Amino acid sequence: MGISDYFPIWSKMSRSQRKLLETSALERTVPKGTILHSGSPDCVGLLVIRSGQIRALILSDEGKEITIYRLFERDICLFSASCIMSGIQFDVNIEAEKDSQLWVIPTDVYRYLIDTSAVVANNTNKIMASRFSEVMWLMEQVMWKRLDKRLAAFLLEESRIEGADDLKITHERIANHLGTAREVVTRMLKYLQSEGMVTLTRGRVDLTDRRKLEALAE
């Protein structure tokens, strides 16, 4: 699969622009857990996900965290190149959730492309609007939804991504995704277990009643 397969606007780009992308994109393979970007000064370039899974998160001063969105195959990560998007003034961290293969498009190359092509600029806009939408969705969840519902929804989502009912995940990691405290997750999982929705073992959560979980998540 060449890089052309990852750009839906490929056909609307000029021959020279395509060439530039093809020759400048670097391949990179990273193991699970790699921090790909942290804070604004760090400006590796645009990341195109070929395989694997990436999460974007924010950190508090005390080290608490919350996942703001996740990226999968074919997704493009703009914020690893936040320095070229004037107007961005916040720090996101980008972390590989699984072993991943990426293309890295150098910042100066992408800068050149958006400056010279309305198509590329508008596509960038569209990508940013998508991320913005995900953050707004999260804001609504955080503001108006109870934690038990958010937890149930997270477990179902995780199960969907993994394609399995037995999730290998610790309470701590769940808490870091949801932006809450580990003890709270422990207590709430305990409750879900008492209701027969999950079975808990060290480092594992098994979904035993999807229907009930879906009903809880709404």
Add this chain to the structure above:
Amino acid sequence: MGISDYFPIWSKMSRSQRKLLETSALERTVPKGTILHSGSPDCVGLLVIRSGQIRALILSDEGKEITIYRLFERDICLFSASCIMSGIQFDVNIEAEKDSQLWVIPTDVYRYLIDTSAVVANNTNKIMASRFSEVMWLMEQVMWKRLDKRLAAFLLEESRIEGADDLKITHERIANHLGTAREVVTRMLKYLQSEGMVTLTRGRVDLTDRRKLEALAE
């Protein structure tokens, strides 16, 4: 003041683009309290604020609200034209906080401009990145800051905007800005009063000790 004064990229636009903007922009004057946009289907067009003050907010199913950002003179509101930005999938409400004068740029006109001009597209991008940054800032506040600090910061900000220490605002409105409940604001203001930071009267909050408020807000 012509519309040219509100576009920092005016000099980089073509003669025909400028002409198009000048002839198609509509003037609109709205009183305080006007709902300029609500939800995604509603697509009035791009708003350019000539004078006054606008706030963007989101609503929960039960009618609770939180201000996500505010717009002042010279700011541009993209989300009143969210239909032209493919990728946006959330509902924002736009409300005039004060009597305001606006220019409305029809959606089809702006659509044409971003499609044909990389400069306009990139500027749009920059505006979106700014709003994105404001929402990320809010997310950090909501997630990691205590309400007493957020309240103190809000009162100081409000005082800065109004250029006065006596704020004509109800507890309810403050709660709607911060995304919390009125009773919580009442209790917290009561506490601030007991500490001598504010004086409360019906429909009014007077800031009596800025230093202490600033220290609280950090």
Add this chain to the structure above:
DNA sequence: GCTTCTACTGTGACTTTGTCACACAGCAAC
């Protein structure tokens, strides 16, 4: 001036979520 009405404010009781401190338990390495 006096009443009436409404929007605003105050408060207690209770739930949910977050914080802190520490005990304990599973599992792998030695």
Add this chain to the structure above:
DNA sequence: GTTGCTGTGTGACAAAGTCACAGTAGAAGC
């Protein structure tokens, strides 16, 4: 078996949200 580390469990308490009212300032009308 002992040791050590990483997870998990729990109680007590604090912060914030919810619910159900009661009180009350101030404008509007008489």
